[in-house]
Amino acid sequence: MSDLNLTMHWHGLTQRMAPFADGTPQASQWPIPPGHFFDYEVATETGDAGTYFYHSHVAMQATTCSGPLVVDDCSSCPFDYDDERILYFQDYLRESDQKMAQDVQGVPYRWPGGTNGIVLNGRSIPIDSKVTPGPSGQNGVFGGGHASNPEGHPSPGVKQIANEEGCTLPVIDVEPGKTYRFRIAGATGLSLLTMAIEDHAEFRVIQADGMQYLRPVDTRDLQLGPGQRFDVLFKAKTIEELAADGNKTTYYLQFETRSRPEQLRGYAVIRYDDNVAVPEEPAIPPVDLPANPNGWLEYTFEPLTGVVAPAAEEVTRRITLEVVQLKDSDTGRQIWQLSGISWTEESNKVPLLVDIYQRGRNAMPNYTVAKGNKGWDTKTGSFPIKLGEVVELVIQNTGTMSSDIGFVEAHPFHVHSQHVFDIGSGPGVYDAEANNAKIERLGYKPTLRDTTMLYRYQDTVDPGQAAGWRAWRLKATAPGVWMVHCHILAHMVMGMQAVFVVGNEWDIKEIAPNDVAGYLDYGGSVYGNST
Numbered sequence: 001m002s003d004l005n006l007t008m009h010w011h012g013l014t015q016r017m018a019p020f021a022d023g024t025p026q027a028s029q030w031p032i033p034p035g036h037f038f039d040y041e042v043a044t045e046t047g048d049a050g051t052y053f054y055h056s057h058v059a060m061q062a063t064t065c066s067g068p069l070v071v072d073d074c075s076s077c078p079f080d081y082d083d084e085r086i087l088y089f090q091d092y093l094r095e096s097d098q099k100m101a102q103d104v105q106g107v108p109y110r111w112p113g114g115t116n117g118i119v120l121n122g123r124s125i126p127i128d129s130k131v132t133p134g135p136s137g138q139n140g141v142f143g144g145g146h147a148s149n150p151e152g153h154p155s156p157g158v159k160q161i162a163n164e165e166g167c168t169l170p171v172i173d174v175e176p177g178k179t180y181r182f183r184i185a186g187a188t189g190l191s192l193l194t195m196a197i198e199d200h201a202e203f204r205v206i207q208a209d210g211m212q213y214l215r216p217v218d219t220r221d222l223q224l225g226p227g228q229r230f231d232v233l234f235k236a237k238t239i240e241e242l243a244a245d246g247n248k249t250t251y252y253l254q255f256e257t258r259s260r261p262e263q264l265r266g267y268a269v270i271r272y273d274d275n276v277a278v279p280e281e282p283a284i285p286p287v288d289l290p291a292n293p294n295g296w297l298e299y300t301f302e303p304l305t306g307v308v309a310p311a312a313e314e315v316t317r318r319i320t321l322e323v324v325q326l327k328d329s330d331t332g333r334q335i336w337q338l339s340g341i342s343w344t345e346e347s348n349k350v351p352l353l354v355d356i357y358q359r360g361r362n363a364m365p366n367y368t369v370a371k372g373n374k375g376w377d378t379k380t381g382s383f384p385i386k387l388g389e390v391v392e393l394v395i396q397n398t399g400t401m402s403s404d405i406g407f408v409e410a411h412p413f414h415v416h417s418q419h420v421f422d423i424g425s426g427p428g429v430y431d432a433e434a435n436n437a438k439i440e441r442l443g444y445k446p447t448l449r450d451t452t453m454l455y456r457y458q459d460t461v462d463p464g465q466a467a468g469w470r471a472w473r474l475k476a477t478a479p480g481v482w483m484v485h486c487h488i489l490a491h492m493v494m495g496m497q498a499v500f501v502v503g504n505e506w507d508i509k510e511i512a513p514n515d516v517a518g519y520l521d522y523g524g525s526v527y528g529n530s531t
């Protein structure tokens with residue numbers, strides 16, 4: 001790009017061997033200016049196998065600048081399958097990434113509108129003109145300008161996403177009788193999806209966000225939040241089963257968005273014979289998808305083998321991130337805060353990790369100050385964690401909204417670096433004792449995740465309000481500067497992000513980039529001007 005900065009983030013990879021290459025602008029690195037390059041070190045370890053993706057971490061560029069990333073098993077997968085397919089979901093938003101980021105950070109605030117369609121493996125189907133008629137010919141051309149659909153207009157029910165003339169639905173080709181590993185990636189930056197396949201029994205979930213294999217969970221409908229990945233086994237029908245269906249060759253994969261004022265429906269085709277034409281979308285939706293997304297398969301995903309979550313008794317500290325939206329009185333902007341702090345790329349003059357390399361202790365957050373201030377240090381605006389600490393991270397939806405926006409939403413929370421053990425979610429205010437008792441009662445063994453949903457639960461006390469919590473447990477083992485943020489990209493740039501500093505300055509400085517000088521000032525051979 002000739003006029004914009006860029007970084008690349010390896011979403012879901014721990015990068016514990018290369019924290020300086022995590023791709024977070026002003027947290028772990030300088031953004032790459034136009035005409036420059038950054039030599040990324042992407043380091044995986046045993047146990048990292050799984051489905052990931054990569055994307056720019058500058059502003060809202062992850063909307064379009066992204067792609068799937070698979071860390072292969074080298075045949076150590078405990079499950080058998082014949083082949084695999086990637087199902088890569090993205091939003092097709094109405095404006096350019098940069099325009100949207102400017103608008104939601106602008107005064108006055110302007111919401112760019114909902115998604116204009118869901119993109120599967122690069123194929124987009126804009127919103128149906130039949131549902132909301134607009135001037136003909138204006139309905140979204142892929143990659144082009146505007147949809148005729150009025151922006152941000154809440155409408156009850158579900159809208160059909162329809163096909164542009166000449167375009168066909170996305171297709172996943174399969175062969176009868178085979179078992180496939182579907183690597184399903186939620187590279188969306190706004191939409192929470194629910195999906196199911198017509199006349200097919202189940203998805204067998206074997207991985208959630210990579211890394212640990214799961215005790216298989218069978219589910220008819222799969223939910224996919226922005227930033228999440230699920231690896232599932234899909235059993236294609238046999239020739240006999242297809243014959244019993246009247247020699248059918250295509251089935252619909254139906255997906256719908258949830259937890260937004262506007263809900264969309266779209267389709268892909270599972271095709272058993274690549275000679276047959278791709279059908280149009282069906283007149284009647286073949287599948288009924290759950291209306292309420294809250295708590296989908298909560299307390300269900302458990303590791304097949306491997307690392308066990310630290311027990312409740314080992315927890316040394318709890319950090320609660322209180323999610324609040326308000327209008328900033330100084331700037332007049334609509335912002336999101338996490339426990340009173342709203343972090344954006346403008347918050348740090350020098351990227352914090354660069355600063356720590358350069359100034360050592362003087363650049364580090366003050367742990368004591370942080371402990372007395374909801375977990376964050378006032379000087380650096382970051383949350384320090386000591387190596388070896390067992391921390392419970394609770395994301396608390398307070399239900400607080402500035403009335404300008406007025407729709408309490410769900411938030412997919414994503415953690416960089418080492419994954420966290422997901423210990424559940426629920427309505428109201430987090431109660432550690434009650435949740436621990438529930439975990440015990442269920443015999444639930446939490447699994448490692450990097451993105452889980454803060455749902456739009458209805459408040460237990462005031463049903464007119466929505467509020468709820470999500471809780472994670474982690475034993476900090478990866479030194480570095482890491483982010484935790486909502487993967488709704490508009491929320492992210494509005495400040496719904498936190499910077500965590502794990503380890504002390506020596507722990508952090510021990511893991512150095514190849515060309516430290518170049519990393520620090522962009523002057524070296526590895527991080528330089530490409531001309």
Ligand code: C2O
Binds near residue numbers: 062227416
């Ligand atoms: Cu895909 Cu910081 O995230």
Ligand code: CU
Binds near residue numbers: 412486488491492
């Ligand atoms: Cu959010």
